[in-house]
Amino acid sequence: MDILILETSEQVANVAAQRFQDQLGKKPDSVLGLATGRSPLALYHLLAEKCEAKELSFQHATSFNLDEYLGLKAGHPQSYRAYMQREFFDQVDFPANKTHLPECGADEDPAHAAERYERLICDSGGVDLQLLGLGRNGHIGFNEPSSSLGSRTRVKTLTRETVVANLTAGEQSKALPELAITMGIATIMDAREILLLACGTDKAQAVQHLVEGCVCARWPASILQMHEHVTLLIDEAASQQLELREYYLHVQQQKRLLTDRVRREPVLIGAGN
Ligand code: GLP
Numbered sequence: 001m002d003i004l005i006l007e008t009s010e011q012v013a014n015v016a017a018q019r020f021q022d023q024l025g026k027k028p029d030s031v032l033g034l035a036t037g038r039s040p041l042a043l044y045h046l047l048a049e050k051c052e053a054k055e056l057s058f059q060h061a062t063s064f065n066l067d068e069y070l071g072l073k074a075g076h077p078q079s080y081r082a083y084m085q086r087e088f089f090d091q092v093d094f095p096a097n098k099t100h101l102p103e104c105g106a107d108e109d110p111a112h113a114a115e116r117y118e119r120l121i122c123d124s125g126g127v128d129l130q131l132l133g134l135g136r137n138g139h140i141g142f143n144e145p146s147s148s149l150g151s152r153t154r155v156k157t158l159t160r161e162t163v164v165a166n167l168t169a170g171e172q173s174k175a176l177p178e179l180a181i182t183m184g185i186a187t188i189m190d191a192r193e194i195l196l197l198a199c200g201t202d203k204a205q206a207v208q209h210l211v212e213g214c215v216c217a218r219w220p221a222s223i224l225q226m227h228e229h230v231t232l233l234i235d236e237a238a239s240q241q242l243e244l245r246e247y248y249l250h251v252q253q254q255k256r257l258l259t260d261r262v263r264r265e266p267v268l269i270g271a272g273n
Helices: 009-026 041-052 080-087 110-123 160-165 185-189 201-212 220-226 245-264
Strands: 002-006 031-034 062-065 067-069 129-132 154-157 179-182 193-198 230-235
Touching: 002 009, 002 245, 009 041, 009 129, 009 193, 009 230, 041 080, 062 110, 067 080, 110 154, 110 179, 185 220, 193 201, 193 220, 201 220, 201 230
Parallel strands: 002 230, 031 062, 031 129, 129 193, 193 230
Antiparallel strands: 067 179, 154 179
16 A cells, blocks of 8 residues: 655645556546545646646546435536536536446436446456545545445445535535435446545544554445555545554655665666676
């Protein structure tokens, strides 16, 4: 696990945007796993600026969002589809038919809609880079505590805490649905690379369990310890409860020194050792 502790949430967004730019540079037709919530907002705005400046393009990319509320009408302003259109898709050059969320038609069985979504991800070749936020209770996507660590896309009941945490200031008097369709934990773990963003003191406990706790369904994000290519981008505040915080900072410093050395003295293949 690559743990990057950065001073501010702006730096977190900057590093994440660079990671997306590199991914699209390397593979323009990448399959991107996207997230909602407050955590990716600054990242989406930076990506929109880069797209406007022609530094990157989503023209050949495909996206799959982690989750969507169940029971909101298509186009409902509180739906994650509306969020994604407003905050990201409408600002970039993503072809409309290449952006996906686990939506369920009014007459459709949600279990079928979930299975269909899982199949679609698979048929698209799987997710290359999955973006994640982190719930205060350790959820990823809408995989609330007690979610099976082997779960696939399905319907989940949200905790009261999650429903309340996801209300924005203007929505406090409104009600949000208590059910959602979410990629499962095993679905998320299938991604080739994972980038998780967490900022602020209210994420510190979940970050500690994610990195240093036991792998368990009580803290679903702890499963990421089992993934080979995970990068955590966290700010100072979110890192405060990490027991081995100083060590993670030291590791990053060593990696930087190593990268600088390799740049200065390129390793010559066959130079004898
Ligand atoms: C919601 C989303 C998650 C997101 C989490 C954190 O529950 N379903 O995918 O990671 O909120 O949200 P925020 O970034 O607003 O803290």
